[in-house]
Structures are given as structure tokens and as C-alpha cells.
Amino acid sequence: MTTQQQPTQQQHVVVIGAGYAGLSAATRAGKKHRVTLVAPEARFLNRVRQHETFAGHPEHRPALAEVLADRQVTHKQALATELDLNGRKVFLDSGEVLSYDTLVYALGSRTAWHGVPGAAEHAYPAERAAELAARMRAAAKPGTVAVVGGGLTGIELATELAEAHPAWKVRVVSATPVGHHLSAKGRAHVRRVFERLGVEAHEGRAVTAVTAAGVRTDEGAIDADLVAWAAAFEPRELAAEAGLAVTPDGRAVVDEYLRSVSHPDVHVVGDAAQVRVEGVGELRMGCVSALPQGGYLGDLLAGRTAKPFAFKYQLQCISLGRRDGLVQLVHPDDSMRDTVLTGALGRWTKSLILKVIIKGLR
Incomplete structure (x- = not known):
């Protein structure tokens, strides 16, 4: 089994997206590294409970500040609009530009209309x-x-x-x-x-x-x-626009450490990634695999594991x-x-x- 060498010095890790994968990656990586989490929302969008919101029940959405407490994580309440992968920069709709040592792309997915009129x-x-x-x-x-x-x-x-x-x-x-x-x-x-x-x-x-x-x-x-x-859901287009290697449906192709196969300093997790696990196959979109991916990546970046990502349903x-x-x-x-x-x-x-x-x- 192959392993990955981890950096010994503190890095600046930028995580874009505060869904199941992005938020869990940020909290765990924030135990060792300085992390900037980029997400426009102030509260966690708990998608697996959206059917309750549809029915008018109270929402169960903890504030991101509560989840991030006691971590080296700064939340930038903004939207990532552009990525400069060669220059290692993330451009925000606020006008701010963030530089990073490692980028975690976790923008997840959005509703797919499949071109249905109306x-x-x-x-x-x-x-x-x-x-x-x-x-x-x-x-x-x-x-x-x-x-x-x-x-x-x-x-x-x-x-x-x-x-x-x-x-x-x-x-x-x-x-x-x-x-x-x-x-x-x-x-x-x-x-x-x-x-x-x-x-x-x-x-x-x-x-x-x-x-x-x-x-x-x-x-x-x-x-x-x-x-x-x-x-259905579909990945957002920013990964393809930035030049990451993607599948025909727009998901970033990653290796066994959830690194982009075209840009190793970029990790992609959750619905935005095409993840294959030996003996399991290609993982489907959803919280069930996004949360373990984020947790694994946070541990990988923090040096608590050096093994490839493993998962089974x-x-x-x-x-x-x-x-x-x-x-x-x-x-x-x-x-x-x-x-x-x-x-x-x-x-x-x-x-x-x-x-x-x-x-x-x-």
C-alpha cells in the first residue's frame, strides 16, 4: 500500500465550499494548519434535512462559527468566482484575492434541470x-x-x-x-x-x-x-473553468489521496469529485460519501494519516x-x-x- 508524505511546516489551506466535505475537511485540517474557509452562507446548509424545510418544519442549520470554534479556521463569507491554479490564488466576489499552499475544492453540487423547459x-x-x-x-x-x-x-x-x-x-x-x-x-x-x-x-x-x-x-x-x-444534482462549473481535469459531467478526477490528477496541490472532495475506491467502484454523490471524504482529507493534511482514502457503503x-x-x-x-x-x-x-x-x- 502506498503512502503520502505530509508537510512538516504549517501551511495556508484554502477550502472553498462549506458543505459536508468542505466543512469537515476545514475543521480537521485546522488542528494543524491555518485554514481559510470560503463560503457565502453563515449557516451550514444541511441538505439531508431539506425535505423538512420544504414541509415548513424548523431548520436544523448550525452556525458555521459554532462548528469552527477552537480551530485555526477563518471564515470568509464570500463566493469564489475564479481560480488561478498556476499562481495558487482564489478570487472572491468581494474583490479579495487569497493565496494558498494547498487548495481544497469542495463546492459540491446544485440542482440539475436537465434542460427541461420551464x-x-x-x-x-x-x-x-x-x-x-x-x-x-x-x-x-x-x-x-x-x-x-x-x-x-x-x-x-x-x-x-x-x-x-x-x-x-x-x-x-x-x-x-x-x-x-x-x-x-x-x-x-x-x-x-x-x-x-x-x-x-x-x-x-x-x-x-x-x-x-x-x-x-x-x-x-x-x-x-x-x-x-x-x-438530480450536477457539479458546479468552476473546476472545469479553472482547468482541472474533469469528467464529461464536470466532476474533478482525483487520485487515491483525493488530489486532482492534473494539479496535485489541489484536493477535491464531495460531490465535486469523481472518486473511485477499489472493491467499491465509483462513489455516488451524497452526504454518505462526502462527509468521510472531508474527514479523511482533513486528517491527511493534518498528518494524522498517510494512507489512501478507503470507504465502503x-x-x-x-x-x-x-x-x-x-x-x-x-x-x-x-x-x-x-x-x-x-x-x-x-x-x-x-x-x-x-x-x-x-x-x-x-
């Missing part, structure tokens, strides 16, 4: 969850919400909305069967919860447009007063409203096992994991 104008993505919640509260009478996307995010969102707003009709529109990647037991439990909450599933219907009246699909129109978009979990949940056990390569935990036990397990995530940022 989606950006009429649908509410995760980034605008609070706006949809406000629209539902302000509505003169209950209506219909269409959730586009039948993956884990869409399932969580649909069940949360249906439970929080029982007078509203919730419809899931998906090109694939809802929860198609889950085991048979997992899919069956999701169907039972949908039936209990009155959620309609329109499966095998690809969305071709979004309008003020709902969505259009390849099988016809589906009426909706509001549309929530939970279809253990489970997938979703909340199904406030009183139900699904924990799907998986093989190390993320393929399904037969074992699932459901009901109150599944929900309790998901709640415990959410608490562990926040602690893991430290």
Missing part, C-alpha cells in the same frame, strides 16, 4: 425549499403538489409534505419506478407508506416541461399548483414523515441486501444518523 422558472429546487413552504402556508385553500423525482430525495420530500399537509394532494412523477434501486422489501414499504399518506405515484413518465399549471410528461400532462424538483436510510423511516442495508459496493428496518425503528435510526452527521463535521 423547470427553473416554475419548479422549486432544494435551494428554494423555504419558498415552497411559504407558498403552501399562504395558499387560500389546499391544492396539489407534484414532486419530480422518484429517488430517495423525492420519496422523503413527498412523504414529508403529505404528512405535514394532509389536506394537500401530493403526486410523485418519476421516469423510473419509485425507489427502483431499493430491495423488494424496501420498495414494498415505501408503497405502503404512500398508500397510508395518500401519495400518488406516476411512474414511467419522463417530465418534458414544467408550467404554471403543473408538469408535462411523455405520457401527458399532470396538473399541480406547485412543483418541487428532486430529480453500509446502508441507505430515509425518513418517511415524522414517525416512519426506512433503513436499507447494502453491500460494500452499495448493492442491496434483503434486510431493512422500517417504522419507528427506521425513523429512530435515521434520527441518530442525523445527529452523528453534525458531530462528524467537527
